[in-house]
Amino acid sequence: xxxxxxxxxxxxxxxxxxxxxxxxxxxxxxxxxxxxxxxxxxxxxxxxxxxxxxxxxxxxxxxxxxxxxxxxxxxxxxxxxxxxxxxxxxxxxxxxxxxxxxxxxxxxxxxxxxxxxxxxxxxxxxxxxxxxxxxxxxxxxxxxxxxxxxxxxxxxxxxxxxxxxxxxxxxxxxxxxxxxxxxxxxxxxxxxxxxxxxxxxxxxxxxxxxxxxxxxxxxxxxxxxxxxxxxxxxxxxxxxxxxxxxxxxxxxxxxxxxxxxxxxxxxxxxxxx
Numbered sequence: 001x002x003x004x005x006x007x008x009x010x011x012x013x014x015x016x017x018x019x020x021x022x023x024x025x026x027x028x029x030x031x032x033x034x035x036x037x038x039x040x041x042x043x044x045x046x047x048x049x050x051x052x053x054x055x056x057x058x059x060x061x062x063x064x065x066x067x068x069x070x071x072x073x074x075x076x077x078x079x080x081x082x083x084x085x086x087x088x089x090x091x092x093x094x095x096x097x098x099x100x101x102x103x104x105x106x107x108x109x110x111x112x113x114x115x116x117x118x119x120x121x122x123x124x125x126x127x128x129x130x131x132x133x134x135x136x137x138x139x140x141x142x143x144x145x146x147x148x149x150x151x152x153x154x155x156x157x158x159x160x161x162x163x164x165x166x167x168x169x170x171x172x173x174x175x176x177x178x179x180x181x182x183x184x185x186x187x188x189x190x191x192x193x194x195x196x197x198x199x200x201x202x203x204x205x206x207x208x209x210x211x212x213x214x215x216x217x218x219x220x221x222x223x224x225x226x227x228x229x230x231x232x233x234x235x236x237x238x239x240x241x242x243x244x245x246x247x248x249x250x251x252x253x254x255x256x257x258x259x260x261x262x263x264x265x266x267x268x269x270x271x272x273x
Contacts, residue, residue, distance in 0.1 A: 006051050008032050009043035012217075015061050027062030027069035028138065029184050029215035033256065034058075036248040038128060038166060038176045042183050045220040056082040058256040064212060067135040071162040072272035073258035085167050085255035088120035092165035093257040096130075096144070100163075100261060100268040106153045110145030113165045117146075123174040125166035125254065128246070133160045133260065136211045155263045160271070164258035172252035182242035185235070186213045192237040197230035202239055213243065 015030040029042035034055050043049075051057060060073040075086040092113045099112045110129075117124045130144030142153045144163050155161075168174060187206055193199045201223060205214065219231050234240045248254050261268040 005053075007043075007047070008034075008041075008049050008051060009047040009217075011051065011059065012043045012215075015059065019061070019063050024063040024065055027064035027071065028213040029218070031060035031073075031184075032057065033060065033254065035253045036251050037179070038125065038246045038248060038254045038256070040184050040243045041181075041245045042215050043217060044183050045217040047217075051078070054079040056085065056253050056255060058254070060256070060258065062138070062260075067210070067212075069133055069136075069138060069212070070260040070272050071131075071133065071138060071164075071258060072260060073164060073256050075255050075257055082253060082255065084120065085122060085169075085253070086257070088117050088122050089165050089167040089255040089257040091120065092116040092124075092146075092167070093163060093259060096163050096165065097259065097261055097268055097270065100155055100161075100263060102155055102157045102263055102265065104155050106142060106144050106155065107149050109163070111148040113145075114147045117165060117167050120167075121170060122167045123170050123172060125168060125174060125176055125248070127175045128164070128166045130161055130163040130258075133162060138162075138212065157263050157265055159263045160260060161263070162258055162260045164256060167255040168248055169252045171250075173249035175249045176246040177249045179245035179247045182244045183216050184213050184243040185216060185240040186243070187211060187239065188241050189239050192239045193230075193234060194237070195230065195233060197227070198233040198237075198239075201230040201234060205234075205240065 012030040016026045057076040062071040095116045096109050096113050099109050124146040126147045132140040132142040134140040260271045
């Protein structure tokens with residue numbers, strides 16, 4: 001898929017459309033992270049921005065069937081200067097998956113990722129992690145770190161994880177922080193809406209997305225029983241909570257690679273790619 005000179009909105013909608021065309025549903029809105037944006041950017045309904053020349057791009061998407069979901073990300077370099085960052089992210093992902101084994105500590109894989117990234121001359125993002133996935137829950141408690149640490153959990157046979165190394169420059173802060181915008185949300189409670197339109201929208205979100213993330217763009221495009229004020233009411237009443245766009249704290253570019261795996265008796269099996 002060509003992204004150069006493409007509207008980000010078109011990229012999001014093309015990816016999501018292809019998932020539906022092949023019989024699945026998006027497990028979450030397609031994320032397009034450009035340069036220092038690490039995660040959680042999906043286009044709002046009126047997004048006119050384009051993928052800029054010379055950028056590094058992360059296209060992060062997932063497929064859901066009956067609540068069972070996968071999560072994967074593809075890094076794209078529109079500038080040769082970023083090629084080595086992508087190579088480092090993809091190498092770290094491969095080494096991490098090779099290190100997965102039942103009974104092994106999650107922190108051991110974090111150490112593998114960190115050592116690989118540093119071997120290539122870069123720095124991992126320390127406050128982003130991979131995550132266990134269960135039905136209707138993309139972040140199910142156990143995390144796979146991208147750095148050495150004391151994460152106490154262990155891999156168990158049959159568990160599903162998204163493993164996602166994030167790579168930045170050695171001179172960068174190596175951490176992400178919340179940006180100023182939020183375009184992805186999740187339903188957390190069904191009580192609290194006051195207006196009739198907001199109560200109806202709560203039921204629509206619960207029936208359509210359950211506990212999986214959704215885009216405000218999807219609500220704008222599909223909700224016809226009231227204006228967008230109903231959604232704003234759900235936000236203000238914290239019936240839905242948002243995922244702020246995450247950016248590298250020092251403004252440096254980030255590469256990402258990601259696959260979803262299931263832990264097997266002999267290691268793991270890749271479910272994406």
